[in-house]
Amino acid sequence: MNRSQFVQAIQNGEYKNYTVRNLHGLKTPASKPDSTTNNNLD
Template sequence: MARKRISVTKESDSGRNLKFHDNVTGVDMTLKQFVKGIESGKYPGHHIRNINGVKTPVSNPDGSKNNNLD
Protein backbone atom coordinates (compact mmCIF):
# COMPACT_ATOMS: atom_id res chain seq x y z
CA MET A 1 0.00 0.00 0.00
CA ALA A 2 1.30 3.45 -0.89
CA ARG A 3 2.21 5.86 1.86
CA LYS A 4 -0.20 8.75 2.40
CA ARG A 5 1.22 12.09 1.26
CA ILE A 6 -0.41 14.07 4.09
CA SER A 7 -1.14 13.05 7.67
CA VAL A 8 -3.17 15.02 10.18
CA THR A 9 -1.14 15.55 13.36
CA LYS A 10 -3.56 17.67 15.44
CA GLU A 11 -7.33 18.11 15.62
CA SER A 12 -9.49 20.53 17.58
CA ASP A 13 -11.98 19.23 20.15
CA SER A 14 -14.67 19.52 17.47
CA GLY A 15 -12.65 17.40 15.03
CA ARG A 16 -11.34 20.14 12.71
CA ASN A 17 -7.91 19.26 11.35
CA LEU A 18 -5.41 21.89 12.55
CA LYS A 19 -1.89 20.59 11.83
CA PHE A 20 -0.56 18.45 9.02
CA HIS A 21 2.61 16.57 8.07
CA ASP A 22 3.86 16.06 4.51
CA ASN A 23 5.20 12.49 4.62
CA VAL A 24 7.25 12.99 1.44
CA THR A 25 9.08 16.22 2.31
CA GLY A 26 8.94 15.89 6.11
CA VAL A 27 7.41 19.37 6.47
CA ASP A 28 4.95 20.13 9.29
CA MET A 29 2.22 22.65 8.42
CA THR A 30 -0.51 24.62 10.11
CA LEU A 31 -3.99 24.71 8.60
CA LYS A 32 -3.21 28.06 6.97
CA GLN A 33 0.07 26.77 5.47
CA PHE A 34 -1.59 23.63 4.08
CA VAL A 35 -4.41 25.70 2.55
CA LYS A 36 -1.81 27.93 0.85
CA GLY A 37 0.02 24.85 -0.45
CA ILE A 38 -3.18 23.46 -1.94
CA GLU A 39 -4.12 26.82 -3.47
CA SER A 40 -0.67 27.12 -5.05
CA GLY A 41 -0.99 23.67 -6.66
CA LYS A 42 1.56 21.87 -4.48
CA TYR A 43 -0.98 19.23 -3.39
CA PRO A 44 -3.06 18.30 -6.46
CA GLY A 45 -4.88 15.46 -4.63
CA HIS A 46 -6.64 17.97 -2.38
CA HIS A 47 -8.93 20.97 -2.68
CA ILE A 48 -10.42 23.62 -0.39
CA ARG A 49 -13.97 23.79 0.90
CA ASN A 50 -15.42 26.64 2.90
CA ILE A 51 -16.87 25.03 6.03
CA ASN A 52 -18.50 27.37 8.54
CA GLY A 53 -16.53 30.28 7.08
CA VAL A 54 -13.16 28.50 7.39
CA LYS A 55 -11.06 27.38 4.42
CA THR A 56 -10.80 23.63 4.98
CA PRO A 57 -8.52 21.17 3.12
CA VAL A 58 -10.19 18.01 1.84
CA SER A 59 -9.03 15.09 -0.28
CA ASN A 60 -10.32 14.96 -3.83
CA PRO A 61 -13.00 12.26 -4.15
CA ASP A 62 -11.64 9.26 -6.03
CA GLY A 63 -13.04 6.14 -4.36
CA SER A 64 -9.81 5.43 -2.45
CA LYS A 65 -9.56 5.68 1.32
CA ASN A 66 -5.75 5.53 1.13
CA ASN A 67 -5.37 9.26 0.44
CA ASN A 68 -8.05 10.58 2.80
CA LEU A 69 -7.02 13.02 5.50
CA ASP A 70 -7.08 11.31 8.88
Protein backbone atom coordinates in the same frame (compact mmCIF):
# COMPACT_ATOMS: atom_id res chain seq x y z
CA MET B 1 2.64 23.06 8.82
CA ASN B 2 -0.56 24.51 10.22
CA ARG B 3 -3.98 24.52 8.54
CA SER B 4 -3.65 27.94 6.92
CA GLN B 5 -0.22 27.06 5.52
CA PHE B 6 -1.61 23.80 4.13
CA VAL B 7 -4.54 25.67 2.55
CA GLN B 8 -2.11 28.09 0.91
CA ALA B 9 0.05 25.24 -0.39
CA ILE B 10 -3.04 23.54 -1.88
CA GLN B 11 -4.12 26.78 -3.53
CA ASN B 12 -0.59 27.19 -4.92
CA GLY B 13 -0.93 23.78 -6.61
CA GLU B 14 1.55 21.94 -4.40
CA TYR B 15 -0.95 19.19 -3.44
CA LYS B 16 -2.84 18.02 -6.55
CA ASN B 17 -4.95 15.45 -4.66
CA TYR B 18 -6.39 18.04 -2.27
CA THR B 19 -8.89 20.86 -2.57
CA VAL B 20 -10.01 23.65 -0.26
CA ARG B 21 -13.59 23.77 0.99
CA ASN B 22 -15.27 26.59 2.86
CA LEU B 23 -16.92 25.13 5.97
CA HIS B 24 -18.74 27.66 8.14
CA GLY B 25 -16.51 30.43 6.81
CA LEU B 26 -13.28 28.52 7.48
CA LYS B 27 -11.05 27.41 4.61
CA THR B 28 -10.58 23.68 5.17
CA PRO B 29 -8.30 21.23 3.33
CA ALA B 30 -10.06 18.18 1.90
CA SER B 31 -8.85 15.30 -0.20
CA LYS B 32 -10.37 15.06 -3.66
CA PRO B 33 -12.78 12.15 -4.14
CA ASP B 34 -11.68 9.23 -6.24
CA SER B 35 -13.38 6.15 -7.69
CA THR B 36 -12.03 3.83 -4.98
CA THR B 37 -14.52 2.98 -2.25
CA ASN B 38 -12.17 0.93 -0.05
CA ASN B 39 -10.33 4.05 1.17
CA ASN B 40 -13.42 5.91 2.40
CA LEU B 41 -14.03 6.64 6.06
CA ASP B 42 -16.98 4.86 7.67
